Amino acid sequence: MYNPVKWKFSIVLLIIGLMLAIQYNTVKNPEERDTRDIWAIRQELTMEKQLNSELLSEIRELDKTIHTYDSLEDGNTEKALTETVDKLYKQAGMTDLKGTGFVMEVRPSEESIALGIPISGITPDLLNKFVNDLNRFKGISLEIDGKRFTTLSSIRDINGITTVNGLNVSTPPFKMKVITQSLEDGEKLYNYLLASPIHDDFYLENFNLDIHKPNSTMEIRGWGDKFENRYLKELPKGE
Known part of the structure; x- marks a missing residue:
């Protein structure tokens, strides 16, 4: 026999069960959250x-x-x-630079040589990580394996070979040079790199990173390519 009370009661129980299932699924599968610790967040905020x-x-x-x-007069505009x-x-790194700096050398680790592990080139990820570590310090000029590195430069993998500005980076050993704004800045960067965990990253790829002491006679070469002016033209005088 049809009983409307039982039907209503069944519908209420169905709704309650559906709500409980939705709530359970939400608790069981919460939305993805940022699980980084506070130090990682502080580091990103600092950057x-x-x-x-x-x-x-x-x-x-x-x-x-x-x-x-x-504020210039017409006669001083050209200057x-x-x-x-x-x-x-x-x-842009187009000129040669001289100043206070130091040399860094990437070479195969003693263990890899002793075990006969084939020497491979440095990866773009490791080189990019190293450059980012250096860029914590302002006003530095960098040369990687004889190639000037600036904000216009790029580190890429081309046909399995790491390149800087499109030029191949030598298989280690190779040298990198850095020039700082002052001797004091050079000492700070030198000490920072000595204690940096970046050494572990190099070691994991069977490399050693040797940091030489700062000196005041460092020289790095300018970027070999020159900018080509295709559109700007000088107006005749008086126009």
Whole structure:
């Protein structure tokens, strides 16, 4: 016999059961959360603050350049433009540099040589990680295996070979050179690299990273390629 009370009761129980199943599934499979510890988050925050500081410094420098142009007389404009071009060439790594710095050498580890492990080239991931470690310090200039590394440079894998600016990086041993803004900065970077865990990353790939002591006579070469001007043309005087 049809009993509406039982049907209503059954429907209520069905709804309750459905709600409990949904709640259980939500607890069982929570949304993905950020599981990094507080130190990893602080490190990322520090890097973001450093990037923000560098961008603000660049903006201030550009504002300073604009103000210089606005305050110049016509006779000094050419000189100011020449100085700006020279500065940009230095920032782009087009010129040779001399200053305080030190040499770093990547070579096969003694264990890999003793065990007869084939020597392979350094991977782009390891080289990129090393460069990022160096970039914690501002105002450095870097040369990797005779190739100038700047903000315009790239580290890539081309046909299984690690390249810098499209040029092959030698199979270790090879040298890297870094120039800092001062002897004090060179000492700080030198001590930082001596204690850096980056050595473990090199060792895991059967390499040793040797850091030589800073000296004041370091020299690195400029970027070999030159910028080609295809569109800008100089106007005749008076126009």
